[in-house]
Amino acid sequence: MKFFLKIFIFILPLSEAYAEGQKSAGLPQMDISTFPSQLFWLIITFTALYLFMWKFVIPRLSTTIEERKDKISNDINDAENLNSEASKILENYDDKMNSASLESNEIVSSSKATMNEYLDKLKKDNEIKINAMITESEKKIHQQKQQSEQEIKKATIDTIKSIVSKYVETVPSDDEISKKLN
């Protein structure tokens, strides 16, 4: 509080001094005698600045800025072109990959089919062969069986003949024996 009071006590006479100073001096802004000089030099300096800006600064700055704009838009165009090229190449690559995988799938499936065909054919051939062999061997077995049956019959007749001949004078014929056997 005391601090602010001190400041205030200092300020009070000072502000009175300003007021006094102002009264005696008057505003320099209102001194008409300086107006022609101010206006004259303002016209000279501002005209110089205007000409400098108009003829020197603005053409140069605007061309620089335009050049930069052009450069940036050119660079952006180039980048876009390169980008589209790259995406085209990627598309191409994808297409090729797709067609290659399709082709390989085809190859795989076709080779599978041929393999199956071959296997089927092999199976069939073998079946036919086996069947033929079975029928043949069945035939052989049948023949063998008949033959052996006849041989057994013959041997039986012979055996009976030889047994009978030992006991009886008259030996029966083969037909009679076979009739009796059946």
Place this chain on the structure above:
Amino acid sequence: MAADNPIDPIHQFEISKIAEMQIAGIDISFTNSSLFMVFAIAATMTLFILGLSKRSIIPNRMQMLSELSYNFIANMLRDQVGDQGRAYFPFIFSLFMFIFFCNFIGLIPYTFTVTSHLVVTFAFAGLIFLAVTIIGFMKNGLGYLRIFYPSGIPIFLAPLIVPIEIISYLSKPISLSVRLCANMLAGHSILKIFAGFIVMLGFLGFAPLIFLVVLYALETLIAALQAYIFTILTCIYLNDALHPDH
């Protein structure tokens, strides 16, 4: 007493002759005001000469600065006026740079603020007012008078609206010039007063010093802001002249 008063806040606005000159009995002496006008255009020219000395696609700092100011004003003009404003771009750009540098140079202690004098700001405002009025009549003929009678106003309000519009139109150069001048005058006076307090209060001076630093930052903002406001209002007046129907 006033001239010797070390803390007279008005002293900084006084005009002192550097070289006496006269044309046809009219005093056109080279004064401190003239000197700081020369400084302002020299600062602008230096900025652009440095900025344009080595033009490249990737700008260096000075080039960046000059291009930023160019784009700032060009965008302002395009937003406010449209493509028809291109012809007035050199004037608007010079106007902004001149006021901007006058305001900023004036913030340096012991300098003079050109724009704190009403005659300077009124010269600009009056020139803009005359130019805008002439452009308005040249582009629209007598149709330019429509700006005093906005469309959509019932006819019985015309006796009320038209005088108001005429007064507001005629007061444009006054408000435009007084706004800039008063801002500079008041801001710099307050800065000077508080700077005087620092000296007067001795070791207690740190209190106004802190305030002065804050105030100085504010004044820096105002220096840029007033240049911007002056320029954008010029653009708006120009737009009114080119498109009175809006």
